[in-house]
Amino acid sequence: MEDFKIFTLPTKTEEDDEPEETRRSTSKEIDDDDGYPPHKNRILFLLIVAIICVFSIVVIRIVTTFEDYEVVKSWERKDSAESKYKSFGGNLIKYSGDGIFYTDFDGTLIWNFTYDMTNPCIDTKGTYVIAYDKKGTEVDIFSTKGFEKQLTTTTPIVEARVAAQGTVALLLQENNTSYIQMYDKSGSLLVSGEIHPENRGFPISMAISSDATRLLLSVLNVNNGELNSELVFYDFTSAGKAEEDNIVASYTYIGLLLPKVEYLKNDKAVAFGDSKIIIFNNNLKATLVKEIPLENEMKSVFYNDDHFGFITEKVVENGELVNELSVYNLYGFKSISREITESFSDVSLMDNDEILLFGDNNIAIYNLQGFEKFHTNIDEKIFGVVPGVTSRRYYLIEETKTEEIGLK
Numbered sequence: 001m002e003d004f005k006i007f008t009l010p011t012k013t014e015e016d017d018e019p020e021e022t023r024r025s026t027s028k029e030i031d032d033d034d035g036y037p038p039h040k041n042r043i044l045f046l047l048i049v050a051i052i053c054v055f056s057i058v059v060i061r062i063v064t065t066f067e068d069y070e071v072v073k074s075w076e077r078k079d080s081a082e083s084k085y086k087s088f089g090g091n092l093i094k095y096s097g098d099g100i101f102y103t104d105f106d107g108t109l110i111w112n113f114t115y116d117m118t119n120p121c122i123d124t125k126g127t128y129v130i131a132y133d134k135k136g137t138e139v140d141i142f143s144t145k146g147f148e149k150q151l152t153t154t155t156p157i158v159e160a161r162v163a164a165q166g167t168v169a170l171l172l173q174e175n176n177t178s179y180i181q182m183y184d185k186s187g188s189l190l191v192s193g194e195i196h197p198e199n200r201g202f203p204i205s206m207a208i209s210s211d212a213t214r215l216l217l218s219v220l221n222v223n224n225g226e227l228n229s230e231l232v233f234y235d236f237t238s239a240g241k242a243e244e245d246n247i248v249a250s251y252t253y254i255g256l257l258l259p260k261v262e263y264l265k266n267d268k269a270v271a272f273g274d275s276k277i278i279i280f281n282n283n284l285k286a287t288l289v290k291e292i293p294l295e296n297e298m299k300s301v302f303y304n305d306d307h308f309g310f311i312t313e314k315v316v317e318n319g320e321l322v323n324e325l326s327v328y329n330l331y332g333f334k335s336i337s338r339e340i341t342e343s344f345s346d347v348s349l350m351d352n353d354e355i356l357l358f359g360d361n362n363i364a365i366y367n368l369q370g371f372e373k374f375h376t377n378i379d380e381k382i383f384g385v386v387p388g389v390t391s392r393r394y395y396l397i398e399e400t401k402t403e404e405i406g407l408k
Contacts, residue, residue, distance in 0.1 A: 005192050066374045066392070066407035073404040075106045085397050087351070087386045088124050089144040092397075095120055100131050100142070105386070105395050105402055111146040125210060126164035128185070132157055141166060141185055149187045155179055159206050167212035171203055178203045182212065182236075191236060193245070195219070201230065205260050209267040213237050216269050216286075218258040229258040231271055231278075233286045240284070249286040251278075265305040268330050272301045277310070279332050290332030299323065304349040307335065307368070311347060327355065327368060336370040352387040363396075374407055 079094065086093045091110060094101045099114035100122070117133035124130075128148075132139040139151040139160050148166065155172040162168050166185030171178065180203075182191035190212075195203060201221035208215055215234040220227070233249040240246045253273070260272040268289070269280040275298075279289040296312035303309065309327035316322055316339075327336040327349070336355075342364045344357040354373065355366040360381050365374040384397040392407040 065372055067376075069374075069376065069405040069407050071403050072393070072406050073106070075402045077107060077401055079399075083383070084120075085384045086122060086124065087384075088129055089127060091144075092386070092395075092402075093122065093124075093129060095122055095131055100129075100140070102142070102144070102146075105404065107402070110144075111142075113140060113142065113147050115140060121160070123160060123162050125162050128162050128164070128166045130160055130162045130168055132160040134158070139168060139170065141168060143185075148185050151183060151187060153181075158203070161206060161208045163208050163212035164210040165212065167208070169206060169208040169212070169215060171206045171217075173202075176202075180206075180215070180217075182208075182215075200232070205258070207261045207263045207269065209263045211267075213240075214263070214267065216261050216263065216271075218261045218271060220257070226254070227257060228252060228254045229256050229273070231258065231261070233269070233280075235284060248284055251288075260301060262303060264303060264308070264330060266330075270303070270308055270330075272308075272310075274298060277301075277308070277328075279330060289330075292328065292332060296324065300347050302348050302355075304351060304353065306330065306353065307349055309336070309347075309349060309355065311340070325355065325366070335368045336366070338366075338370045340364070340366075342375070350385070350387050352391070354387070356385050358382045358385060 080096050083094050083096045088102070092103050092105055094103065097117050097120050099112060101112045102110045104110065115131070115138060117138065118136060119134040120131055121134050122129055122131050127144045129142050130139055135156045137153045137157065139157065141148040143166065151168065153170065153172060155174045157170060158173045159171040160168060167190065168183050170181045172181065176197050178195040180191065180193045180195070181189065183189055201219040203217045204220050205218040206215065213236050217232045219230045219232055221230065231251045232247055234240065234246045235248045236246055240248050256276065257274045258271045262270050264270055267282040269286060271278040275294050277292045277294070280286045281289055294312060296314040299311045299313055301308065301310045307327055307329055309325065312324050312326070313321055314324050323340050325336060325338055325340050326334060328334050340357070342357055342362060343359050345359045347355065347357045350356050353368050357364045361379070362377045363375065363382060363385060364372060367373050378396065378398065380398040380400060382396065382398060386395040386397070388394050388404060394405055396403045396405055
C-alpha cells in the first residue's frame with residue numbers, strides 16, 4: 001500500500017480414638033454394600049438417572065421435527081417492495097432507499113432516519129449499525145439509541161464495515177485507484193491509504209476486527225491472463241506500526257478467487273473462495289488454521305460468529321443435481337454435511353446456531369446436528385425469520401405483517 005498514513009491509533013485422626021468394635025462394625029457395613037454405604041448408593045443411582053434423563057431430553061430436542069405452528073401474535077405492516085430486514089439489538093432493522101427504521105417486532109418505532117440512496121446496504125456489529133450507498137458517497141452511523149454521524153466521501157464506496165465501538169472502515173475506488181479510510185464514530189479520520197493496481201491489484205472485499213485494530217483485504221490480480229488473489233492483513237497497534245505500511249502478513253493464491261472475507265468470533269479471519277475456504281488465527285501474523293477444499297461448485301456461503309457454512313451443487317449416482325449443505329466451526333471441523341431438497345433463495349446461520357433456508361413462500365430450519373427442525377409453506381412472501389425467546393418461538397417477517405409463531 002502506498003502513501004499509507006495513520007492519523008490516530010484506534011488504545012492425628014479421630015478414628016484412632018474409636019473403640020475397635022465400632023471400627024469393625026463400620027467396616028463390615030461398607031463391605032456388605034459393594035464398597036458404598038446405602039445413602040451413597042442412592043445418590044449414585046439418582047445421579048445416573050438424572051444424567052440419562054438430561055441426555056434423553058437433549059436427543060429428543062435434536063431429532064424432533066415440528067410439522068405445524070400456531071400464530072401467537074400478529075402485527076400488520078405497510079412497507080415498500082424493496083424494504084429489507086435484519087435483526088439488531090433484540091429488535092428489527094428495516095431499510096430501503098428512502099431511509100432506515102429501528103422498531104420492536106410489533107412495529108413500535110424506536111428511531112428512524114431518512115436518506116436518499118440508490119443501492120442501500122447495512123453492516124452491524126455490537127450496538128452499532130451503518131447504512132451506506134454502494135457506489136455512492138454517503139455513510140450514516142447509528143447505535144441502538146439512534147443517529148450518531150453522517151460521513152460523506154468524494155469517491156464512490158465499494159464497501160463499508162463497522163466495528164463494535166462504532167469505528168467505520170471504507171473501501172473506495174475511482175479511476176483504478178483504491179482508497180482505504182477509517183473514521184471513529186464522531187467522524188474523525190483515523191487511517192488513510194491508497195492502493196494502486198500496478199503495485200498490488202484491486203481490493204474486492206474488506207473486513208475489520210471487532211476492536212478496529214486489524215483490517216483484512218482480499219485483492220484481485222490478473223497477470224498474463226492468470227487470476228490470483230492476495231490476502232493482506234493490516235495491524236494498527238504499536239506492533240503493526242513497526243511493519244512497512246502496517247502489513248503484518250500476506251498470502252497469495254494462484255487461480256483462486258476470494259470474493260468475501262470476514263472476522264468472526266475472537267477476531268478469527270475467514271476467507272471464502274470459489275474452490276476453498278481458509279481460516280486464520282487471531283495472532284499478529286494471522287497464521288493459517290486450516291484450508292477446506294471444495295469439491296463441487298459453490299452456490300452460497302453463510303456464517304455467524306461461531307460457525308460458517310456453504311451450499312454446493314453436486315451430481316449423485318443417478319445423474320441428478322442436488323444441493324449439499326455443509327457447516328464448520330472456526331477450527332475447521334465439520335458439523336453438518338447433508339443433502340437438501342428444498343428450493344431456496346436465501347440461507348443464513350441465525351443467532352441461535354440454526355440454519356435457515358427460505359424462498360418466496362417456504363421455510364426450512366435445520367439444527368447443527370443436521371436434523372430438520374421445521375419445514376412449512378406460508379401464504380405470503382417471506383422476507384426473514386428471527387429466533388424468539390424460546391427454542392420453539394420465531395418471528396416471521398412477511399409481506400404485509402409480522403407474526404410471532406410457536407412450533408407444535
